[in-house]
Every structure is written in C-alpha cells, then in structure tokens.
Amino acid sequence: MYEQVRVGVVGTSWWADLFHLPTLKTHSRAEVAAICGRNRERAKELAKKYEIPHVFTDYREMIERGGLQALVVLTPDDLHYPVTMNALDAGLHVLCEKPLALNARQAREMYAKAEAAGVKHMVFFTYRWLPHYRYLKALIDEGYLGRWFHCHLRYEGGYGRDGQYGWRFDRQRANGVLADLGAHMIHLAQWWVGDVTRVTGHLDTFVDRSDPEAERLDPANDSASLTVEYANGAQGTIYVSAIAHVGDRGQEQEIRLHGEAGTLEANMTNAGVELRGARHNDEHVEILPVPDSIWKGADKNDMWSVFSTQSVGARQFIEAILEDWPVSPNFYDGWKVQAVIDAAIESHRSGSWISLPRE
Numbered sequence: 001m002y003e004q005v006r007v008g009v010v011g012t013s014w015w016a017d018l019f020h021l022p023t024l025k026t027h028s029r030a031e032v033a034a035i036c037g038r039n040r041e042r043a044k045e046l047a048k049k050y051e052i053p054h055v056f057t058d059y060r061e062m063i064e065r066g067g068l069q070a071l072v073v074l075t076p077d078d079l080h081y082p083v084t085m086n087a088l089d090a091g092l093h094v095l096c097e098k099p100l101a102l103n104a105r106q107a108r109e110m111y112a113k114a115e116a117a118g119v120k121h122m123v124f125f126t127y128r129w130l131p132h133y134r135y136l137k138a139l140i141d142e143g144y145l146g147r148w149f150h151c152h153l154r155y156e157g158g159y160g161r162d163g164q165y166g167w168r169f170d171r172q173r174a175n176g177v178l179a180d181l182g183a184h185m186i187h188l189a190q191w192w193v194g195d196v197t198r199v200t201g202h203l204d205t206f207v208d209r210s211d212p213e214a215e216r217l218d219p220a221n222d223s224a225s226l227t228v229e230y231a232n233g234a235q236g237t238i239y240v241s242a243i244a245h246v247g248d249r250g251q252e253q254e255i256r257l258h259g260e261a262g263t264l265e266a267n268m269t270n271a272g273v274e275l276r277g278a279r280h281n282d283e284h285v286e287i288l289p290v291p292d293s294i295w296k297g298a299d300k301n302d303m304w305s306v307f308s309t310q311s312v313g314a315r316q317f318i319e320a321i322l323e324d325w326p327v328s329p330n331f332y333d334g335w336k337v338q339a340v341i342d343a344a345i346e347s348h349r350s351g352s353w354i355s356l357p358r359e
Contacts, residue, residue, distance in 0.1 A: 011074030100334030146261025160242030176220030201344030
C-alpha cells in the first residue's frame with residue numbers, strides 16, 4: 001500500500017498538456033514526479049507549468065532513476081509497446097493511451113506481462129467514462145434493448161484534412177484513423193454489445209501527405225468502414241473519418257443501438273451529448289436525461305468534468321493502485337480492440353470476411 005503514488009509521464013503532446021497532466025494533478029495522492037520527452041525544452045516547459053521536479057529525455061533512464069511506482073504512456077503508437085514492456089520489467093503499474101499497440105501480438109504480450117507482474121494496467125479509452133455512455137451501458141444491462149439486433153457507430157472529425165505530416169497517418173508509426181478514432185468505437189461496441197467475431201473492413205486514404213523531410217509518405221488510412229458480427233448474433237457497422245468537415249461541431253459521434261425491446265441513440269459534438277430512447281411499444285423517441293447518480297456532483301454542462309471530480313480515467317488508475325482495486329478498461333480490453341483492428345486491416349488486404357480467433 002502507498003501513501004502517495006509517484007507517477008512518471010512519457011510524452012509531452014498537446015493531449016498530455018490539455019488532459020492527462022491536469023487530471024493527474026487533481027488527485028491529492030498522485031505525485032507527478034517526472035516527465036519525459038525527446039524535446040527537452042518542451043518537457044521543461046510542461047515540468048514548470050505542472051510543478052514536476054524531474055525532466056528526462058530517455059524513458060529508460062526515467063524508469064531506472066525516477067523512483068516511480070507508476071507510468072503513464074502518452075507517446076505515438078509505435079512506442080507504446082517498448083515503453084510499456086520496459087516499465088513492466090521494472091514492476092511499474094502502467095496506464096497506456098489507446099490503441100494499446102501496433103498489432104494484436106504486441107497487445108497480447110503486454111497483457112500477459114502485466115498480469116504476470118501483478119501490476120495494475122489500464123488503457124485510456126476516453127469515452128468509456130462519459131456520463132451519457134455510462135448511462136447507455138446501465139440501460140443496456142437493465143434490458144432496455146432486450147435481444148440485440150444492430151449496433152451502428154460513426155465518429156467523424158476533420159483534423160486530417162490539411163495534408164500535413166502527423167504520425168497517426170504514418171503507416172510505420174500507426175494504423176491511421178482506424179486505430180485513432182476506430183479504437184474508441186470498437187471498444188464501446190465490445191463494451192455495450194459483446195465480443196466481435198467477424199469483420200470486413202474497407203480502408204481509404206483520400207489525402208496525400210508528405211513526411212517531415214517533404215518526401216512523399218506511405219500514408220495510413222484517413223477513412224475506415226467496418227461491418228461486424230458479434231458473438232450474440234448482433235450485426236453492426238463502425239465508420240470513422242479524419243477528413244470530414246464538421247465545422248464548429250469539432251467532432252461528431254452518432255450511436256444507434258437497436259434490439260427486440262427498444263432503441264437507444266446518442267449524438268455527440270463538442271457542444272455535448274443528446275441521449276434518446278424508445279421502448280418497442282412507444283410511439284415517440286424521447287430524450288433520456290442522465291440521472292444524478294451518474295453525474296455525482298460533476299458539472300452537467302461540462303461532460304469532461306467527471307475526469308477531475310470522479311473516480312474515472314487516470315484518477316481511477318491511481319485509486320486502483322492505492323486500494324488494490326480491479327481496473328477497467330485494462331490491457332485485456334486493449335488487446336481485444338487491437339484484434340479487431342488487425343482483422344479489419346487483413347480484410348481490406350484480402351477482400352474477405354475475417355474471423356477473430358477464439359481465446
């Protein structure tokens with residue numbers, strides 16, 4: 001048991017600055033003791049802003065010398081595996097951004113090693129903790145949909161339209177929007193519906209890109225369309241795009257869940273989420289307010305406030321370490337998502353349905 005959890009952060013991106021570091025600082029028993037980034041000046045800038053005492057440019061050195069109990073991995077996707085495996089070798093608890101790895105083989109190894117080490121391990125599927133989506137899960141578990149029919153998920157943004165280099169669209173470093181936005185949707189689908197058993201995938205690259213040296217890049221996908229089948233017999237689609245012009249919406253998610261007993265829907269933009277539902281004998285689809293028991297004092301006008309007030313996300317990770325609680329979503333969930341990503345890539349290559357291996 002720890003009085004305080006000494007945490008190291010690997011990665012100095014805008015997302016680390018906007019989300020992870022502020023959230024970690026809200027937990028009174030989390031001490032962000034060290035930060036690591038390849039650009040020392042950027043790392044020093046964040047260290048000053050968040051009062052982090054130690055700065056490193058080599059994650060191996062930080063793991064060895066930082067006196068840490070936990071590591072938060074916020075690097076590009078190709079570094080998730082080596083950084084995490086190094087941390088597990090040192091016996092550290094690990095929170096890793098999604099997707100867990102570049103492929104299912106790596107993800108399975110990470111999961112197996114974390115379990116063998118007996119540490120807490122979490123994958124940061126952000127939307128898992130949003131109040132509206134947690135309420136959807138509660139309604140599903142209560143039988144609102146009954147027997148599953150369909151699950152249709154769409155997530156679109158425009159951050160890939162400009163053609164500038166970004167590691168997410170570099171095939172050597174990541175698996176494109178399929179892994180970036182698709183990982184979120186695949187996880188939600190498996191959380192709500194259950195295991196995916198078969199996949200067809202079609203991946204497109206609409207925007208030409210150059211590498212940092214202005215040479216033509218072999219780009220990863222910026223648009224992906226999946227048709228999926230689930231173990232419980234349900235069917236569904238998952239569509240993601242990084243090149244959709246969505247204007248002041250910022251980003252857009254559309255959820256359509258259909259079952260024998262009813263329908264549930266959600267639409268999310270930067271302005272918020274609207275949740276709707278109808279039982280099979282209702283004439284109208286009604287707005288479903290999220291109950292106070294899920295908001296638990298968070299600001300109802302700011303869905304992201306749960307990450308700084310409730311035991312979710314990084315705060316849940318810290319409390320799981322302190323109290324020896326189970327963690328979800330963990331590396332097992334990350335591996336299950338990665339298996340679907342792999343299957344979609346193989347389906348696009350082969351032009352056929354791909355069955356996921358049974359455990």
